Amino acid sequence: MTLSPTTSIVVDNVSKTFRYQSHPTLKKVLQGKLRGQSTSETFKALDGVSFQVQQGESIGLMGLNGSGKSTLLKLVSGVMRPDQGEVLTRGRISGLIATGAGFHNELTGRDNIYMNAAMLGMSKEETDAKFDDIAAFADVGRFLDTPVGNYSSGMFARLGFSVAVHVDCDIFIADEVLAVGDRPFKRKCLKRMKQIRESGITMFYVSHSAGSVKRMCDRAIVLEKGRLGFDGDVDEAIKFLHYDGDDDEPDGEEVEEDERDDALASDI
Amino acid sequence: MSQPGDTRPVEVRHDLAHVPLSPPSRTSGVLEVFRRRYLLRLMVRREIRARYAGTAFGLAWSYINPFTRFLTFYFVFGLLLGRGMGLENFAIHLFAGMVLVNYFTESVTAGTRSLLANKGVIAKMAMPREMFPVASMLVSLWHAVPQLIILVAACLATGVFGDGPMWVPDAVGMGAAFLGFLLIMVYGTAAGLMFSCVNVIFRDFQRIVQTFINIVPFTVPMMYPYHLIADGERIPAEYHDLYVANPVAEAVMLIQRGFWYPTCEGRCAVDPATGAELPEFVSDLYTRGFVMLGIGLVLLALSQFVFSRLEKTVPERL
Numbered sequence: 001m002t003l004s005p006t007t008s009i010v011v012d013n014v015s016k017t018f019r020y021q022s023h024p025t026l027k028k029v030l031q032g033k034l035r036g037q038s039t040s041e042t043f044k045a046l047d048g049v050s051f052q053v054q055q056g057e058s059i060g061l062m063g064l065n066g067s068g069k070s071t072l073l074k075l076v077s078g079v080m081r082p083d084q085g086e087v088l089t090r091g092r093i094s095g096l097i098a099t100g101a102g103f104h105n106e107l108t109g110r111d112n113i114y115m116n117a118a119m120l121g122m123s124k125e126e127t128d129a130k131f132d133d134i135a136a137f138a139d140v141g142r143f144l145d146t147p148v149g150n151y152s153s154g155m156f157a158r159l160g161f162s163v164a165v166h167v168d169c170d171i172f173i174a175d176e177v178l179a180v181g182d183r184p185f186k187r188k189c190l191k192r193m194k195q196i197r198e199s200g201i202t203m204f205y206v207s208h209s210a211g212s213v214k215r216m217c218d219r220a221i222v223l224e225k226g227r228l229g230f231d232g233d234v235d236e237a238i239k240f241l242h243y244d245g246d247d248d249e250p251d252g253e254e255v256e257e258d259e260r261d262d263a264l265a266s267d268i
Numbered sequence: 269m270s271q272p273g274d275t276r277p278v279e280v281r282h283d284l285a286h287v288p289l290s291p292p293s294r295t296s297g298v299l300e301v302f303r304r305r306y307l308l309r310l311m312v313r314r315e316i317r318a319r320y321a322g323t324a325f326g327l328a329w330s331y332i333n334p335f336t337r338f339l340t341f342y343f344v345f346g347l348l349l350g351r352g353m354g355l356e357n358f359a360i361h362l363f364a365g366m367v368l369v370n371y372f373t374e375s376v377t378a379g380t381r382s383l384l385a386n387k388g389v390i391a392k393m394a395m396p397r398e399m400f401p402v403a404s405m406l407v408s409l410w411h412a413v414p415q416l417i418i419l420v421a422a423c424l425a426t427g428v429f430g431d432g433p434m435w436v437p438d439a440v441g442m443g444a445a446f447l448g449f450l451l452i453m454v455y456g457t458a459a460g461l462m463f464s465c466v467n468v469i470f471r472d473f474q475r476i477v478q479t480f481i482n483i484v485p486f487t488v489p490m491m492y493p494y495h496l497i498a499d500g501e502r503i504p505a506e507y508h509d510l511y512v513a514n515p516v517a518e519a520v521m522l523i524q525r526g527f528w529y530p531t532c533e534g535r536c537a538v539d540p541a542t543g544a545e546l547p548e549f550v551s552d553l554y555t556r557g558f559v560m561l562g563i564g565l566v567l568l569a570l571s572q573f574v575f576s577r578l579e580k581t582v583p584e585r586l
Contacts (some may be wrong), residue, residue, distance in 0.1 A: 002334060018584055089291075101391075107317065118307040119393050
């Protein structure tokens with residue numbers, strides 16, 4: 001393993017195994033024993049994945065549902081630990097595995113901004129200094145002092161996104177950020193992510209939309225049933241995934257969605 | 269992206285060449301919690317605010333529940349059954365004990381549930397997970413404060429309106445009460461840490477804990493005097509050793525030494541029939557307290573060890 005001083009993420013031969021049923025009842029375990037089946041069957045969500053990312057690269061992580069994208073993100077962000085292999089990162093990580101995770105419904109937007117920022121590793125002074133930017137970006141208006149339980153789902157997501165993008169981080173992780181929010185907000189998000197990318201932050205971007213990956217990333221990693229299927233050029237990755245519209249009967253809606261994302265991405 | 273105008277790339281600004289590559293999930297255990305005190309403070313504040321959010325009485329519920337429990341115990345044990353127990357100022361004897369018993373039971377129950385209750389955050393964000401049981405313990409400590417204030421007021425009122433002397437806190441007594449709090453804090457955190465991750469793996473655990481927690485108030489000398497256990501008539505002497513080996517019982521006697529003991533005229537416990545003096549507390553109260561504190565710290569280290577072993581699999585089991 002050769003490491004340069006600017007390697008940002010190292011994923012070395014990483015595997016992660018899950019069980020199909022994590023909490024079998026005593027009754028199920030006994031039934032299984034009697035029938036001679038085991039209740040603790042496992043599957044490999046990630047299987048021997050290795051790659052390295054240099055500081056400032058922006059990686060598009062692609063793959064079908066269930067290919068292990070979210071598991072990989074959780075390992076890189078430090079939520080989970082690999083069963084085998086090693087994950088190493090350099091610097092502070094921020095990002096969105098789910099917008100608004102850790103928001104407390106009973107607390108106001110203001111309190112939740114402070115709380116979420118602290119969870120992402122920001123100090124009070126740092127949050128104080130950026131608070132106005134965060135509030136302005138989330139654009140929830142008077143709702144800032146209402147409990148977030150009363151927010152619409154879009155406002156909720158905007159607030160979560162807003163905190164995450166204002167962390168002074170070295171690695172930014174984004175999982176399906178464009179899945180929520182209306183078009184103006186999506187545009188704002190993409191613009192912001194472009195800024196993040198240009199400031200030299202390593203970006204790890206998960207999306208099913210070929211168009212936005214093409215615009216945002218300079219390298220793509222494709223996962224296939226937990227294994228590394230492809231690592232390299234974005235256009236080739238899209239071909240590899242048959243996301244380029246070569247399908248016999250492309251789904252109308254999907255194409256439309258792609259086109260819309262393309263249009264959005266070229267807007268910025 | 270932080271300071272406007274600073275256009276140097278992140279790599280230069282953060283001097284990343286001198287930041288080591290490290291596993292993103294690495295933490296230094298309970299010590300990490302104290303390194304991130306700011307987050308801990310916010311979490312404790314969030315819990316305190318969220319607990320009674322939306323209720324009309326709000327924080328008053330922190331007083332109402334213990335108060336009704338106190339009245340129940342006082343009527344049953346003090347007035348109905350208590351005639352002849354030979355205790356002066358029984359109400360203070362009872363309430364001083366209840367402050368610590370409530371603190372202990374609350375820390376253990378809330379601590380046990382802390383990881384499951386925060387599963388949304390734990391499955392999505394990387395942070396030291398010791399934070400959650402420790403925060404539960406601190407929230408419970410916060411709830412002990414109003415009770416402590418009532419206790420002080422009650423002690424003063426007894427001095428003014430009762431036949432006994434004025435309640436003057438003495439250095440030894442306050443030290444003893446402090447040691448009592450420290451004991452509950454250490455044992456409560458140890459139990460919270462260990463139980464919280466066991467509870468994720470084996471979800472029946474919180475119900476088992478609840479069952480045993482309901483017994484705790486009866487295993488300490490607050491509703492009845494210590495001398496009933498110590499006299500060897502009702503309970504064989506070897507069980508007495510077991511009884512006083514309970515850290516909660518020890519802590520209760522320590523806080524009673526601080527608050528109840530100075531309110532008495534002469535001896536606090538006197539045989540109502542013969543007038544003979546009876547022991548209020550276990551004879552080696554202070555030595556025992558310090559030894560238990562030592563054992564508690566060892567137990568805390570052990571819990572941290574168990575926690576760090578088990579918490580690796582916590583996010584996928586939630």
